[in-house]
Amino acid sequence: MKAIVECQEDVAQGVRSFALRPASDSAEFEVAAAGSHVDLFLAQDLVRSYSLYLPAAKGDPYRIAVALDPRSRGGSRHMFAHVKVGDEIDISLPKNHFPLTEDASNTVMVAGGIGVTPLMAMATRLTRLGKPWTLHYAAQARTSAAFINELQELAYASGSSVHFSFGDDPDRQRIDLPKVFACAPLDTHFYCCGPKRMIDAFVAAGEQRPSRFVHVEHFGGVTPTGSDQSFTVRLARSGKVLTVPAGRTILEVVEQAGISVAHACKEGVCAACETRVIDGIPDHRDLVLSKKERGQNQSMMICCSGSVTAELVLDL
Ligand code: FES
CATH class of the missing domain: 3.40.50.80 (Nucleotide-binding domain of ferredoxin-NADP reductase (FNR) module)
Structure with a gap:
């Protein structure tokens, strides 16, 4: 979606909040419950996920807050140095991997x-x-x-x-x-x-x-280091069989083979690259899936996770 930076404000030392509105006057953002985040596509290969600090009802802006990280790999530095009121930014739909149990006592x-x-x-x-x-x-x-x-x-x-x-x-x-x-x-x-x-x-x-x-x-991701050892991925939909060499990620290898896969953070936090596992056991390295979800062996984040088995069959 296209969003416009409606306002920005320093809310603490080194912390800046941004309010994002739909770029088109006739558009409205989706409702986003507490715990939701959006991905901001800041530049080529620079995508960052930010949690909304207020739930968004129909017609509300999305409000995020960014801390300037001295060890920033580009995201927070870009937000502080380059993003200004009136700028247009591509953002994802809201996602929620951290939902609130509203009826909890x-x-x-x-x-x-x-x-x-x-x-x-x-x-x-x-x-x-x-x-x-x-x-x-x-x-x-x-x-x-x-x-x-x-x-x-x-x-x-x-x-x-x-x-x-x-x-x-x-x-x-x-x-x-x-x-x-x-x-x-x-x-x-x-x-x-x-x-x-x-x-x-x-x-x-x-x-x-x-x-x-x-x-x-x-709120910080993993640094994808690639797999420890080489393994094979069989792509069920395209029929391709690819080798993921040690030190490379599945996402890199799949993209190199000309198959485009949705992804954003490339650091195991946003779940944009979540892919269904048909066979084999992944070596999960992401920060999204719970222990239970890992045990169910139904999906994996291909931007950072590897394989325990010699072959993985993926729904790609
Ligand atoms: S691209 Fe964000 S988890 Fe893989």
């Missing part, structure tokens, strides 16, 4: 840095539904943490609680993840978005809870 969220964006959307949605929530929000510094005031207002409005943990606060209380899980009722749904270290600790702390109650979303 209890919701506990854990945010790290700019990972707060989908959780801000969830807190907003739960507040509108009149449901209480708890958010633990860690950031390097108070000045670089987005949406502090908004979250406090939402918490006040809904009788919810938000706990901040800022690295530059002399009285900082670190988020005690085992305690977060231990203190919550058994029917609590838990959500975490943040850096990998935080998500790993969150998943470890929630190990005793049924996996359907523990939800995570990564």
Whole structure:
């Protein structure tokens, strides 16, 4: 879809929000529930996924917030240096791999840095539904943490609680993840978005809870390193049989063979390249599929995952 940057605003040090509207006056964006993200096609081979920080009802703009990452591989640097109000950007339809269970009795969220964006959307949605929530929000510094005031207002409005943990606060209380899980009722749904270290600790702390109650979303992707060893992909629709050499990805090899496959982030986070597996066992390296989905062996992200078996048969 074509979108226009309607406004942009610095919402914290190194964090900029952007509101995107349909480029055509007669068009409307699809409704996007809390937890949704869109892919922005910023330049040739530069596609980035950003969570919406507010749910979008019919006619609403899509609102995203971007943190300028000093180790940026291009996405956030491009957003800060080149994207201006009035620019036209191609974006994907919204996707949601991090849906909110709206009828949960209890919701506990854990945010790290700019990972707060989908959780801000969830807190907003739960507040509108009149449901209480708890958010633990860690950031390097108070000045670089987005949406502090908004979250406090939402918490006040809904009788919810938000706990901040800022690295530059002399009285900082670190988020005690085992305690977060231990203190919550058994029917609590838990959500975490943040850096990998935080998500790993969150998943470890929630190990005793049924996996359907523990939800995570990564905001940084994996660096596709290609497969460790060579394997074959048989493409069921085209009948082609291709060899994926060590160090290459399936996506690269398939595209080189002249077959065009939808893709965006190329780092295992957006699911644009999700492909049905007909036979064989993938070596999943993406950050999208849950343990259960991996076990079902129905699909894989071909931009970063390899193969455990000598051959994979894919629905391509
Ligand atoms: S292109 Fe985004 S997960 Fe593969």
